[in-house]
Structures are given as structure tokens and as C-alpha cells.
Amino acid sequence: MPAEIRKLSDCAEVLPGYSLKTRAEHEPEGTHQVIMAKHIPEDLAYEYSDHHELRITPKGSVENYEVHSGDVLFISRGTRNQAVVVKDVPQKTIASATLYILRVKDGIDPAYLAWTLNQSSMQSQIAQVRTGAGTPIVQRKLIVELEIPVPSLEKQKHIAEIGKLMMQEKSLSQELVELMNLKQSLIGQQLLAQFYEMNQAGEHE
Incomplete structure (x- = not known):
């Protein structure tokens, strides 16, 4: 069965984040944890970490x-209009206004939706609806019109799993490159040190 094409608004409820009137300052006794755009990783999932801690006591209802x-x-x-699926967050966690909360509807796998929004073809469409010269913004009334291919739920989960494995492979490849660069640097330092030692020994002969 071919994938059905649906608007994003038919796949998920798109909710705004909480607008902070001033710069967020950590309050150790704050009632709510805040997720900022800077906390969003490059991969497909967000999981709370202690170094993300940013607690505030918001005014009014924030449900x-x-x-x-x-x-x-x-x-x-x-x-950087990245999408991630939320894996684990503390109770009473809110999103800042730099984020939209996409609450998926029946028949939609959240990991698949995040994967789809991060694909280059979809990112190109998102770039076309960004507005603003200073800090561009993707308006909610425009993003809800994005057309999302929706295969069966089983296939969505399969695609999302493949996407997860590809991200893991990419991360491992980057780590391998970094290790190889470090190895080359250390070998280079050792060779130079040997050259200097040989040169100094030759001068004293």
C-alpha cells in the first residue's frame, strides 16, 4: 500500500512553547524544568541529562x-530546524518558545515523524517557509501545512529504526575519524621528538 499524504496538522497537534519574558535564570528550587533549543541533540532523540538542568517557577498555568x-x-x-522524539524528561518539564511540541495523533509513530521532518527534502520545504531577517522563525500556521508521507504504522516503525541505526553509524564513524586524527597527531609528535633528539645527539658528537 502506498504512503498516504497528510498535512502535519493531521499527524500531530502542534503546540507552542512557553514564552520566557526575560532570559532564563536557573532557580534551584524552581517548580519546572525548561528545555531550550540548545539542549536538542543532533540525533533523533532527546533524553534529559543533568547538565540540561534549568529550573524556573513560571507564572500562571503552564499545562x-x-x-x-x-x-x-x-x-x-x-x-537549525531539528526535530527529536522525547525519550525521558523529569515531571513538570516545559518547552521554551523556541520549540514547538508535536503531540502525535493515532496511527503516527513519533520517531518516524521526527525522522521525516529531518530529511533534506523536508528541510528544504521548511527553509522556504522561514520568515524574519534577524532570527528566522517557522510560523506555526505555516508548518502545520507541511505534507507528510504516512505509510502503515508498522512501516513507520521500521523506517524509524533504520534511521536510528544510521545515526548511530554516523556517530561511530565520526568517533573513528577523531580517533584516527588523534593517533596521527601523536605519531607526528613522536617522530618530531625523535628527530630533535637525533639532531641534538649529532651536534654533541
Whole structure:
């Protein structure tokens, strides 16, 4: 069965993040954890880490801004419009206004939705609807119109798993390159040190 094409608004409820009136300052006794765009990783999943800790005590009701496992977070501002599926967050965690919360509807796998939004063809469409000269923003009324290919739920999960494995392979490849560069640097330093020692020994003969 071919994939059905649906608007993003038919795949997920797109909710805004909480607007901070001033720069967020960590309050150790704050009631809520805040997720900022800077906390969003390059891969397909977000999982809370202690170095993300940023607690505040928001004013008014913030239930609509709370983030739960299975939500998809999308960076709405700037040019890195990354999407990630939320794996684990503390209770009472809210998203900042730099993020949209995508709460998937029945029949949609959140990991597949995040993977789809991160594909180059979809990112090109997102770039076309960004507005603003200073800090570009993807307006909610425009992103909900994005057309998403929706295969069967089983196939969505299969695609999402392949995407996860590809990201892991990419990460391992980058680590391997870094290790090779470090190895070459160390070998180079050792060779230079030997050359200097040989040169100094020759001068004293």
C-alpha cells in the first residue's frame, strides 16, 4: 500500500512553547524544568541529562507547555530546524518558545515523524517557509501545512529504526575519524621528538 499524504496538522497537534519574558535564570528550587533549543541533540532523540538542568517557577498555568515522553520537539527559530522524539524528561518539564511540541495523533509513530521532518527534502520545504531577517522563525500556521508521507504504522516503525541505526553509524564513524586524527597527531609528535633528539645527539658528537 502506498504512503498516504497528510498535512502535519493531521499527524500531530502542534503546540507552542512557553514564552520566557526575560532570559532564563536557573532557580534551584524552581517548580519546572525548561528545555531550550540548545539542549536538542543532533540525533533523533532527546533524553534529559543533568547538565540540561534549568529550573524556573513560571507564572500562571503552564499545562499546555508541558512535555511528555513520546512528544516530538521541533526547533522553530533559527536555521537549525531539528526535530527529536522525547525519550525521558523529569515531571513538570516545559518547552521554551523556541520549540514547538508535536503531540502525535493515532496511527503516527513519533520517531518516524521526527525522522521525516529531518530529511533534506523536508528541510528544504521548511527553509522556504522561514520568515524574519534577524532570527528566522517557522510560523506555526505555516508548518502545520507541511505534507507528510504516512505509510502503515508498522512501516513507520521500521523506517524509524533504520534511521536510528544510521545515526548511530554516523556517530561511530565520526568517533573513528577523531580517533584516527588523534593517533596521527601523536605519531607526528613522536617522530618530531625523535628527530630533535637525533639532531641534538649529532651536534654533541
